[in-house]
Amino acid sequence: MFRVGDRVVYPMHGAGTIEGIEQREILGKTHKYYVLQLPISDMKVMIPVDNTEEIGLRDVIKPSQVDEVLAVLRQASTPMSSNWNRRYRNNLEKIKSGDIFQVASVVRNLSARNKEKGLSTGERKMLESAKEILLSELILASDWDRDEAISIIEEILA
DSSP, rough: OOOOOOOEEEEETEEEEEEEEEEEEEEEEEEEEEEEETTTTTEEEEEEEGGGGHTTTOOOGGGHHHHHHHHHSSSSSOOOOOOHHHHHHHHHHHTTTOOOHHHHHHHHHHHHHHTTOOOOHHHHHHHHHHHHHHHHHHHSSSSHHHHHHHHHHHHHOO
C-alpha cells in the first residue's frame, strides 16, 4: 500500500505525488482512494486503492535509473510497422504498460520517424503524450525542473 507523500506513476497519465487517502461512498459502498496530484497536467486523480495492481500504479524510478532511461533515448530507433494502425496500437500498448523504458522507446522511435517521414495527427498527439509521461517521471526521479528536463530530452533527440 502506498502512503501520503509517495511518488508514483499512473500509466497513461504520468507521475505524481499521493496527496491523500480518502474514503468515498459510491453506489452505497465505501471505498478508499488515493488522491494523486499530477504536476505536469496540474490535475488531481482519484485512484481506487483496491485496484492499484490492475491499474499498474507503481513507484517512480530511482534517481540512479534516470541515466538508463536517457540511454534508451540515445539508442538507434527500432524498426516499426509501415502500417500506421499497427504501429499506433503497438506504441499505445507500450505506453499503457506504464514502463518508463517502453515509453522512452516510443518517444525515441516516433521522434525519429517524425524527422524522417513526419507523423499523422494521431501519432503526433501520441508523441506529445508520451513525452509528457516521460517528463513527469524524470522530473520526480531527478532534481530537474520542467525546463531542464525538456532541454535534456530535446538535446538527446536532436
